[in-house]
Amino acid sequence: MNQLIIELGNAGVGCSIDGQCVNNISYADDMVLLSPSVRALRKLLTICERYAQKHGLLYNVKKSELLVFRVGSRKLENVPPVTLGGIELQRVSEFKYLGHIVTEGLCDDMDMERERRAIAVRCNMLARRFARSTVDVKVTLFKAFCQTLYTCSLWVNYTQKTYNALRVQYNNAFRVMLGLPRYCSASAMFAYGRTDSFSTVIRKRTATLMSRLRGSTNTFLRVISEKYDCPILRHWIHTHTCVPGVSEEILMYDIQVSWMTMSDFTVEYVILGALRTKISYTRRPSFPVPL
Numbered sequence: 154m155n156q157l158i159i160e161l162g163n164a165g166v167g168c169s170i171d172g173q174c175v176n177n178i179s180y181a182d183d184m185v186l187l188s189p190s191v192r193a194l195r196k197l198l199t200i201c202e203r204y205a206q207k208h209g210l211l212y213n214v215k216k217s218e219l220l221v222f223r224v225g226s227r228k229l230e231n232v233p234p235v236t237l238g239g240i241e242l243q244r245v246s247e248f249k250y251l252g253h254i255v256t257e258g259l260c261d262d263m264d265m266e267r268e269r270r271a272i273a274v275r276c277n278m279l280a281r282r283f284a285r286s287t288v289d290v291k292v293t294l295f296k297a298f299c300q301t302l303y304t305c306s307l308w309v310n311y312t313q314k315t316y317n318a319l320r321v322q323y324n325n326a327f328r329v330m331l332g333l334p335r336y337c338s339a340s341a342m343f344a345y346g347r348t349d350s351f352s353t354v355i356r357k358r359t360a361t362l363m364s365r366l367r368g369s370t371n372t373f374l375r376v377i378s379e380k381y382d383c384p385i386l387r388h389w390i391h392t393h394t395c396v397p398g399v400s401e402e403i404l405m406y407d408i409q410v411s412w413m414t415m416s417d418f419t420v421e422y423v424i425l426g427a428l429r430t431k432i433s434y435t436r437r438p439s440f441p442v443p444l
Contacts, residue, residue, distance in 0.1 A: 154179065154181075154182070156204070157200070157201065157204045158177060158179055160200050160204065161176055161177045161186075161197060161200055161201075162174070162176070162177075164176060164196060164197060164200060166188060166189075166193035166196055166197065167187055167188055167189075167193065167197075168187045168188065168189055170373065170376055170377065171376050171380070173372065173373060173376050175187055175373055176188060176193075176197055177197070180251060183250065183251065184201075185250060186198070186201075191232065191233045191235060194235055195235060198235065198236075198237055201237075202237070202238065211238075212237055212238055214237050214238055214240045214242070217237055217242055218242060218243055218244070218245045218248050219232075219235050219242040219243065219244045219245070220244070220245055220246070220247070220248055220255065220257055221244065221257060222257055222258075222259065223257050223258050223259075228257070232244065247263060252303060252304065253303075253304040253307065254267055259310055260310050260311065261307070261308040261309065261310050261311040261315075262311050262312055262315040264304065264308065265308060265311055265315050265316065265318075265319050266315065266318075266319075268302060268303060268304075268305070268319060269318055269319045269322045271303075272299055272319075272322050272323060272326050273322055273326070275298045275299055275326075276295075276298075276299060276325075276326035276329055276330060277329070279291075279294050279295070279298060279299075279330060280329050280330055288331060288346070291330045291331055292330075292331070292346045292347070292348055294330070295326070295327055295330050295346075295348065296348060299323070299326050299327070299330075300348075300349065300354055302354055302355070302358060305354070305355055305358050305359075306355075306358040306359045306361070306362035306385065307362075307385070308355075308388075309384045309385060309387075309388040319351070320351045320352075323351040324339045324351065327342060327343070327346070327348065328342065331346065359385060359388070362385065363378060363383075363385060363386060366378035367379070
């Protein structure tokens, strides 16, 4: 497969990210081809077919699908057919790659709904099988099976309704595991169980992803992570470390200045330091103390 990846990379067609051509994403035998046009996609498929024929391989057309991303809010209806091995590929509006659901509108609502259902299934199974276990055991099981939130660090485009539904499901799962009342305080029960809340888990996963991207030797990952306007970084700052009274322009200016003057290992501390500084100049919100 390495030789195929090299041949695709030398094709000279694909999507451009800061001048870097990206036309395939591969993990083991799972491959995604990226192209800005149907003609370019056909060229990439021809390279794949030629490689498969040379090495005695056969592509499974039933598992191969075509996804055309929307241009803003406009959906392209008339798309020329694309074939693989002489068989036309089925066009879909979403597909699952390595467990993550990708949609034509790049919306993460469906993937978050997938995770919400998975949490409900795992929680009910654990609550039945370990009903007589101690609280410490139940908390450990909850951390191991319900805090994974697979690919949650990639969620950057979703509706507040979907986010709230997943958060409520996460909170209810912890209540069911520990046998707590349905309307008990969420902050109090997580503090009692010494367990991260939903927003805390999201922040940690996103920060971990950004750290791994910056430490990666992959050229494309480095290009993505070194952009100060990276969607993942913007989402982490503006959604999960939101400061009341501070505009988006001020925060992004601090990030840009820090990015250009500080190292990768200190940029997070500079950003958080700027947030703490601005908090002192804004009105401190009043929160009810959980009983």
